Amino acid sequence: MEQKTNTEAPKAYKPLDYKNNQPIRWCPGCGDHAVFNVLLKAMAALGIPPEKTAVISGIGCSSRLPYYTRTYAFHTIHGRGGAIATGFKTANPDMTVWQVAGDGDCLAIGGNHFIHEVRRNLDVNLLLLNNRIYGLTKGQFSPTSARGFKSKSSPYGTTEDPFIPAELAFGARGTFFARSIDVELGISQEVMEAAARHQGCSVVEILTNCMIFNNGIHSNITDREVRPDRTIHLVHGEKMIFGRDHNRGIVQDGFGLKAVTIGEDGYTLDDVLVHDAHCEHSFVHQMLAMMDGTDLPVAVGVIRDVEAPSYERAVAEQVEQAKQLHGFTCLRDVVMAGDTWEVK
Amino acid sequence: MAEKAKVQFRQSIVVRFSGDSGDGMQLAGNIFSNVSAGLGDRISTFPDYPAEVRAPQGSLGGVSGFQVHIGHGVHTPGDECDVLVAMNPAALKQNAQYLRKNGAAIVDIDTFTQAGLDKALYTTTEPYEELGMTAQVIEAPITTMVKEVLKDTGMDLKAQLKCRNMFALGLVCWLFNRPMEAPLKFLKAKFADKPAVYEANELVIKGGYNYGHNIHATVSTYRIQSDDVRPGIYTDVTGNKATAWGLIKASEMSGRPLFLGSYPITPATDILHELAKRRDLGVKAIQMEDEIGGICAAIGAAFAGHLAVTTTSGPGLALKSEGLGLAVMAELPLVLVDVQRGGPSTGLPTKTEQTDLQQALYGRSGESPLVVLAAASPTDCFKMAFQAARIAIEHMTPVILLTDAFIANGSSAWRIPEEGEYPVIKPNYVPEAIKPTWTPFMRNALGIRYWAVPGTPGLEHVVGGLEKDYNTGILSNDPINHAHMVETRRMKIANIANYIPELKLKGDPTADTIILGWGSTYGHILDAVNRLNDEGHKIAMTHLRYINPLPKNTAELLSRFKTVIVAELNTGQMASYLQSKIPNLNICHINKVQGQPFMVQEIVDGVKNIMMEEEL
Numbered sequence: 001m002e003q004k005t006n007t008e009a010p011k012a013y014k015p016l017d018y019k020n021n022q023p024i025r026w027c028p029g030c031g032d033h034a035v036f037n038v039l040l041k042a043m044a045a046l047g048i049p050p051e052k053t054a055v056i057s058g059i060g061c062s063s064r065l066p067y068y069t070r071t072y073a074f075h076t077i078h079g080r081g082g083a084i085a086t087g088f089k090t091a092n093p094d095m096t097v098w099q100v101a102g103d104g105d106c107l108a109i110g111g112n113h114f115i116h117e118v119r120r121n122l123d124v125n126l127l128l129l130n131n132r133i134y135g136l137t138k139g140q141f142s143p144t145s146a147r148g149f150k151s152k153s154s155p156y157g158t159t160e161d162p163f164i165p166a167e168l169a170f171g172a173r174g175t176f177f178a179r180s181i182d183v184e185l186g187i188s189q190e191v192m193e194a195a196a197r198h199q200g201c202s203v204v205e206i207l208t209n210c211m212i213f214n215n216g217i218h219s220n221i222t223d224r225e226v227r228p229d230r231t232i233h234l235v236h237g238e239k240m241i242f243g244r245d246h247n248r249g250i251v252q253d254g255f256g257l258k259a260v261t262i263g264e265d266g267y268t269l270d271d272v273l274v275h276d277a278h279c280e281h282s283f284v285h286q287m288l289a290m291m292d293g294t295d296l297p298v299a300v301g302v303i304r305d306v307e308a309p310s311y312e313r314a315v316a317e318q319v320e321q322a323k324q325l326h327g328f329t330c331l332r333d334v335v336m337a338g339d340t341w342e343v344k
Numbered sequence: 345m346a347e348k349a350k351v352q353f354r355q356s357i358v359v360r361f362s363g364d365s366g367d368g369m370q371l372a373g374n375i376f377s378n379v380s381a382g383l384g385d386r387i388s389t390f391p392d393y394p395a396e397v398r399a400p401q402g403s404l405g406g407v408s409g410f411q412v413h414i415g416h417g418v419h420t421p422g423d424e425c426d427v428l429v430a431m432n433p434a435a436l437k438q439n440a441q442y443l444r445k446n447g448a449a450i451v452d453i454d455t456f457t458q459a460g461l462d463k464a465l466y467t468t469t470e471p472y473e474e475l476g477m478t479a480q481v482i483e484a485p486i487t488t489m490v491k492e493v494l495k496d497t498g499m500d501l502k503a504q505l506k507c508r509n510m511f512a513l514g515l516v517c518w519l520f521n522r523p524m525e526a527p528l529k530f531l532k533a534k535f536a537d538k539p540a541v542y543e544a545n546e547l548v549i550k551g552g553y554n555y556g557h558n559i560h561a562t563v564s565t566y567r568i569q570s571d572d573v574r575p576g577i578y579t580d581v582t583g584n585k586a587t588a589w590g591l592i593k594a595s596e597m598s599g600r601p602l603f604l605g606s607y608p609i610t611p612a613t614d615i616l617h618e619l620a621k622r623r624d625l626g627v628k629a630i631q632m633e634d635e636i637g638g639i640c641a642a643i644g645a646a647f648a649g650h651l652a653v654t655t656t657s658g659p660g661l662a663l664k665s666e667g668l669g670l671a672v673m674a675e676l677p678l679v680l681v682d683v684q685r686g687g688p689s690t691g692l693p694t695k696t697e698q699t700d701l702q703q704a705l706y707g708r709s710g711e712s713p714l715v716v717l718a719a720a721s722p723t724d725c726f727k728m729a730f731q732a733a734r735i736a737i738e739h740m741t742p743v744i745l746l747t748d749a750f751i752a753n754g755s756s757a758w759r760i761p762e763e764g765e766y767p768v769i770k771p772n773y774v775p776e777a778i779k780p781t782w783t784p785f786m787r788n789a790l791g792i793r794y795w796a797v798p799g800t801p802g803l804e805h806v807v808g809g810l811e812k813d814y815n816t817g818i819l820s821n822d823p824i825n826h827a828h829m830v831e832t833r834r835m836k837i838a839n840i841a842n843y844i845p846e847l848k849l850k851g852d853p854t855a856d857t858i859i860l861g862w863g864s865t866y867g868h869i870l871d872a873v874n875r876l877n878d879e880g881h882k883i884a885m886t887h888l889r890y891i892n893p894l895p896k897n898t899a900e901l902l903s904r905f906k907t908v909i910v911a912e913l914n915t916g917q918m919a920s921y922l923q924s925k926i927p928n929l930n931i932c933h934i935n936k937v938q939g940q941p942f943m944v945q946e947i948v949d950g951v952k953n954i955m956m957e958e959e960l
Contacts, residue, residue, distance in 0.1 A: 020806075022818065051801040056644070059809075067806050067819065072798035074647050075808030076640070077670050083605075083637040087644030087652070088798075090628055091603050095648070095798055113640070116633040315628055322623035331592045334625065335760050340579045341382050343759075 011049070015040035018050055020070040031182030031208030032062050035129060038185050039065075039098070042192035048096045056085045058110055060102035061136050062129035062208070071098075079110025082117040085124050086311075093312040096196065097124040103144040104134050107163050111143070118172035118201045123310040125195040128165055128205045133214035151213075166289035166303070169203045170282050176202040177289060178302040181222050182209060187233060187300050194302045200310045221293040230293040234301040236277040239269065242297050249273075250288075250296070257287050259296050277305040356386075356415030358422035359516060361509075362439045363431030364401055365394050365408040368509035372429075373410025376516060379526040380414040381580050381757050388413045388722075388867070389755045390421035390941070395610075395694050402455070402463040407438040414520075419721070419867030421754055423943035427519065428479075429512045431455065431486070433471055434464035440475040448480045450515060452508065454487035484555060486511050493551040497544055507548040514552020524553060576759040583722035583751035584611075586758060587655075587681055588618035590729025592625060593761075595651045597730075598737050598769035603650040604629035605641030607660065610693040611749040612683035615655045635660040639667035639680065646676040647807065649797035651733055655681040658700045659689065661744075665708050668742050672712040672833065674807040675785070675793040677736035677743075681729070684748040686939040695939030696750035698863055698913040704744045705892055705921060711830045713837040715743040716892040718863035722751050723758040728889060731844075734769045739840055740793045746891075748913075750941045751864040771795055774803060785817035791836045841893040847886050847901050855882035857955060858905040859934075862888035862918050865942055869911055872947035883951060888918070899926045907932055907958055911947055932958070 018040050026032045043053060053071040057063035059078035066073035072095065076084045085099045106114050106128050117124070133151070134140040140153035144165065148157040169177050176198045178191035188206060195202030207218045221230040232242035232250065240250035247262050249272030260267040279285070285304040291297060328334050359376065361369040370391055377387045392409040399406030413422040424444040430436035432455040443449055461471060468474050472481055490511050494504045510531075517527060528546055535542035581589070595602035606616040606629065619629035628645075632638045639654040646652035656664060661682045671678045684700045686692025704716045715735050719728040725747055732745040774782050774794040784805040787793055796803035805817070813820035814828050851858075851873040861869040866887050873885040886901060888894070902908050903926070910919040911934040919931050934950035936942055 049801065050804050051799055053804075054798060067808070069806070070804050072647070072804055073806040073808075074644075074674075075806065075810065076643070077666055077809055080636065080640040080667070083632060083640030084644035084647070086630075086632070086637070087603065087605050087641030087646075088648045089644075090630060090641070091601070091645035091648035091650045091652075092798060112633055113637055116637070315630065319623045319626055319628065323626060326624045328624050330596055331589055331625065332760065334592075334622070335579055335589070336577070338579055339378060339382075340577050340760070341384070342575075342577050343384060344575050 013044045013047055013049070015044045018043045018053065018069055018071060020068060022068055024068055025064060026061065027212055029209075029211040030061070031131065031206075031210070032065065032129060034182045034185060035062075035127065035188065035206055035208065036065055036068060038188040039127070039192060042189050042196065045189070045193055046096075046196050048196075052095055053098070054088060054095045055098045055100060056088060057081050057100040058105040059136070060105045060134075061210075062100055062102040063105055065100045079105055079108070080113060081105065082110055082113035082126070086113075086117055086120070086122050089122055089124055090312045090315055093123070093316055099124045099126045101126065101128055103128065103130045103132060103165070104142045107143040107165065107168065115168065115172040118169050118174045118203060120311040121175055121200040121308050123199050123201070123312055125192065125202045126204065127192070128203060129208045130165060130205055131208045131210040131214055132217050133210050135210045135213050139213035164290065165203070165205045167286070170286045170289070174203055174304065175200040175306050175308045176302075177205070177285065177304045178202070179205045179207070179289070179298070179300045181207045181218065181231070181300060183222060184300060191302055194305060198305055199313070200308055221298050230297050232291075232297040232299055234275045234277070234288065234299050234303055236275055236302065236305070239272045239274055241272060257291070257296060277302050280306055356413060356418050356422070357427075357520065358411060358413045358425040359427045359429070359520075360409055360411040360425035360439060360442055361429045361512065362407055362409040362435035363429075363509070364435070365399065365406050366401065367408070367431045368506065369408050369431070370410050372509040372513040373412055375513060375527050375530050376522070377412040377414065377755065378530060378580055379517070379522050380412070380520075381578070382526050383522070385414040386416065386418040387580065387755065387757055388418050388421045390750065391753045393694055395692070400463075402432050402434055402460055404434045404438060404464055407435045409435075409439060411442075419870055420941070420944070423945060427516065429516065431508060431512065432464070433460045433466060436471060437464050437466065437475060440477050443477070443479050445478050446480075448482060449477065450482045450484055450512065452486035452512075453483035454485050482559070484515065489551055489555060490548055493547050494544055497540070497547075499544060503544075507544055510545045510549040511552035511555070514549035515556045517549070518553045518556030524550060574759060576762070578757045578759050580755050581722055581726070581758040582614065582753055582755045583719065583725040583747050584614035584683065584753070585618050586722055586725035587719070587729045587745070587747060587752075588615045588622070590726040591619070591651070591653055591679065591733055592622060592627065593726070593766055594730045594733030594737075594769060595627070597766055598651060598733065598771060600649065600651040600737065600771060602627045602653070603642060603645035604653045604655065605632050605638040605645065606630075606655045607632055607635045607638040609635070609657045609660045611685055611752050612655045612657045612660070612681065614752070615681060615683070635663035636667060639664040639678075642678055643667055643671055643674075643676060646671070646678050647674070647798070649795070651679070651737060652677065653679045653681065653733075655683070657683050657685045657693070658687045658691070658703065661700060661703055662707065668714065669708045669710065669712050670809050671742040672708070672714055673809050673811075675740045675833075676807070677740055677795070679729070679732045679736050679743050679745060681732075681745045681747065683752045684746060692939040694749060696748045696864070696913065696941055697937060697939060698746070698748060698865070699917070699937065700746060701862075701891070701914065701917040701921070704746055711834065713834050713892070714741055715739070715837060715840060716746065717743060718746040718889055718891055719751060720863060720866035720887060720889055722754050722756045724866075724889070725751060726758065730766060734767070735840060735843070737769050737771050738792075738843070739836065740772055740795060741837060746863055748864045773797070779803065783817040785812050785814070787832075790839055791832055838893050841896045844890040844893075844895055846897045847888070847895040849884055849886055849901065851885040852877050852882045853884055855884045856906040857882070857909060857951070857958070858884040858886060858902065858907070859909040859911055859947075859951060860886050860888065860902070860918075860922070861911045862891060865911060865913065868942040868944050869947055871944040872951065875944065875948055876951055881952065881955065891921075894925060902926060902929055906930060907954065909934060909951060909954055911935075911942065911950065913937065913942065
């Protein structure tokens, strides 16, 4: 192995440095292709070496992603990616961990691990690929499918309300939430890099399309013609402006939010809110994340990004403090410090 | 110190403390066993506490017990006790059955009121007759005397009554000629920051001791002589603590940091407690959101290059079975400790059984062989935890270590091992020479996959739950390859038989009959075998601690005997396993599934019955 010295410049990585030579098995047109390619770019841009990078997933179409990477990668069991990532990252905090999960993997069978991983603020970058369907098992409704959604396992329509991932993440006291769309490559890369820079559990929801079992599920907001009016790209410190003509904005309306046209009904640019992703209180972040594309545009970009102690660092720090506490160096020290007697 | 009226020499003595679960019986028993250990006795203890944290006071469900066996040749906490301390009528009712016929019961007679008898569901006003007791009963007015001793301390009544356990302890110390210094030293340390509490306890324990002296005319007392033990430094350990320490030792000897992913479950939680304390040694023990999270965190840590452990009991093992399957498939080292309890389902959470054996052997999807070990005593938990970790790391496999409530909570004196007593554990790292061409499922000559620790440049790789190609480690659905991989994983485990000790023969090797046990029944079976041979019934004995794979000589050794009696705390799980592995054996059974350990006499009687039937 080549040894780096301090005088050398840090090695620059290319996206292909993080990709292995395995054939990619996602269906043609699947949104996961785009997410994977952007992830490779984000990894290269971040410049963390492949050997310091881990990709951990559960089971599902999107969870196949680790098989295509040249990192320390682990394709685990359904729903358990978060728990396995927790052990992995806690054991070795020096690794940068990407977790990849689908909506069924993360929010149904793995729902418990998800909320606790978020609550603990484990420093992982959690890519939640939300296509609102079970693809690998060929088309059953998922916990993000809308009420009444018809599928093979709900032929008359579901009789239950869906989870909204952001709401769940905020309910679990998440410190980072971002959203993108599979076709928004630039925004996807931006939020992935921001997620990696955030020290804590970074939940990145990416709306993906399943060509085979749920084609067009997000098209009411993602189609090229409607996207500018039904989505808004939030950037910290910038005005919340959107629309084909960049003349629409989000303003405060009592305790809620409202989309207005600048220059109409007395609204000026000054009325438009400036995004503050670093605000400790999550109330406005939640309102922004819950905008659903009907009256208010769906928010993409980094919605919330606040500092808090990450779990694995806290564990590591406590270990260091505890070591100082008693000065034990080995098991024998511990045993001898207790009640002992000698038999001669 | 007072002169004793009578001193009776006995090889060993069993004392059972019992009372309400709030009465501090566990503490009294613990102090007594520590004091005895300090005098050089062999000790073995058995806490028997209720499932409810606090059942109604004075009720049968709230009775908590602690049995301690001290003296010579002690392998078990004892079947019957010589002295039973019962702090109330319920405790007497629950425990009178364990008292030897000519033993002695000490009761707090102040609690034997009509209300107290009613709460314990006595139907007459003559509790001893009702229970058919023939033992001597010492009716001590413990409550009254404790109040009297503490009347000038200004303590409220509730606080005073909390000291009743120390009165009983003082009385027991007097009975067994234990000097007061040792328990007082223990209490002083325990209540170092509460001097008033210490002083009250000191007054009460001395009161109990003096009370014992004052009634000496009516009591037979015993003195216990120290056992001859190997020289060294000793401490008292429970099986759970020994398990935790054995894992730490394995971490030290392997150079791999120790990680525990766990979830609280009776009776395994004390391992989590001990390892959580050991952050001071660098151990990362984390409590996860559920049992599945516990094993999955451990698997993540194993992938990260740690000695990874998860701890649980039967129902938790069921939840972890999918995780075990992943560890089998990904060929990662993992130790799972199952502290068995009464089942199925929630069952008898605080009681002991050996009913998880077949779950451990077979409870996974697909062909998923793994290593199963069992510890034979509280101190053996140290050794077997170390062995579990050694096998996991050196052979890249999950290992299940079975202990149970009986040895997990029971304690024995344990000699602290000297440097060099335990071997260096050698992780199967990727050899430097093959690094350039290494793929993740390359194996050494023994069929063991190499362990590439994340962070190492050039060894980035993918593992997972899907089947892989034998040669490249790349995903494969090929039918022949799958069959080959199944066989490879089977052989990897079978080959471990070459790296574990052979089965040893005890008792009379010329006998026609051998008794085989496994795990925590060792002490009881050994005592039974000694007793049978002393009585002229020829019997041999062997004990399994390595269950899968079986020691190499198992079939040969067992086949020497006309009859193999398998004694176990289930309905025959080991017997059917052995029968499937070694079909020609004539296997007979001694089984017990009551949530309680064997009694030596039950084994003796069982063997005699089988011998009689086999003669016919």
